[in-house]
Amino acid sequence: MKRLILTFAVILACGTGLKAQLLALKTDALWDIMMTPNLGVELVTGNKTSVNVSVFGNHNPWGTDLKMLGAIPEFRYWFSGRPMIREFIGVAGLAASYDITWGSETYKGNAYGGGLTFGYAFYLSPHWNIECYGSVGAIYYDHQHYYREDNYTENRRNAHGYALIPFKIGVSFAYIIK
Secondary structure, three states, X not given: OHHHHHXXXXXXXHHHOOOOOOXXXXXXXXXXXXXXXXXXXXXXXXXXXXXXXXXXXXXXXXXXXEEXXXXXXXXXXXXXXXXXXXXXEEEEEEXXXXXXXXOOEEEEEEEEEEEEEEEEEEEEEOOEEEEEEEEEEEEEEEEEEEEHXXXXXXXXXXEXXXXXXXXXXXXXXXEEEO
């Protein structure tokens, strides 16, 4: 997680010295509805490319026993000839740490993965966009899985594997800073 934050800081530092680059701040409305605060930053890196990094986390939303913290870096290619306008495809990664109690079962661990993103950005004004997107990818998970009645005290991972899942589906509001 520290490497991801450092990478995010380097991208922002490099972006502040570039001229005529677009920078956007974003929040995903669907994650906000699920009481998972999130913030994204997108930096235009070329005529048809951009880099997007989103971080998210929550702590006991709606009174459930759920804690999660993660980041999704993404490289995007824009088909319209202008970044942050119309359709795009991207390659995204995912890193997340979670602690979930669902009924009598508890899952505590990490997930890492990557996949493809497809989306469309609707131009509202020179400073506002709405993006709709979806990602599907392969995720590797490694966690402790136990039942409340187990009196599980070992501090080792006992469940791991891969899953093909949609890991990023959303509607983001973007404020574009020029």
